[in-house]
Amino acid sequence: MTIDALFEQLKHPNPHMRERAIKELAEVRDENTIPRLMSILDEEDVTYRRAAVKALGAIGTESVPSLVDTLKSSDNATVRASCTKAMAQVAVNHPDVPFPPEGMESLKIALRDSNPVVHIAAAMALGAIGAPVLNILIESLQTTDNLAVAVAVINALSSIDDERVTEVLTVFANDEAADTYVRESANSALSRMEMVMKYKRPQS
DSSP states (O other), X not given: OOHHHHHHHTTOSSHHHHHHHHHHHHHHOOTTHHHHHHHGGGOSOHHHHHHHHHHHHHHOGGGHHHHHHHHHHOOOHHHHHHHHHHHHHHHHHOTTSOOOHHXXXXXXXXXXXXXXHHHHHHHHHHHHHOGGGHHXXXXXXXXXXXXXXXXXXXXXXXXXXXXXXXXHHHHHHTOTTSOHHHHHHHHHHHHHHHHHHHHHSOOO
């Protein structure tokens, strides 16, 4: 199947056909594939746009420079959110490949984006990257005055297996001066983490 045909298949109503096209595009891509996928990020067709996001994620870290540039320069919130979601997909699809530092830095900036979809997607992407961005997430939680960002960062932190996460969340859970919703979110995250640890612990 040609690359043009694979791009057409990204619009297919059958999700299995779209997934197959995404996988094949990542394997047979040429120098125009990433720019073409980037141009779909402002499409009104949500299925097509999401497929492009997934394809950029399947390609991996080669997509990150274009995603960073567009995230920084676009005045379209949908495009910026798509860039952050694509970076999350890169982290999920390629967990053993170090995430590019410029990608981490751009997601840190995106946490302060005025659009809630963008800053929540940025927190999710950082959570997917995990331990390498722990300091970014902790610093953001300690400095943000945006309730939605704080809760999204707490959820992102709770997916990272590191004892510093437990320490930070415990501080927030017990902070009488913190917003009630933030405290409740920290408590819930700690409970979830405890359950995961119990599940991981070998049964005696």
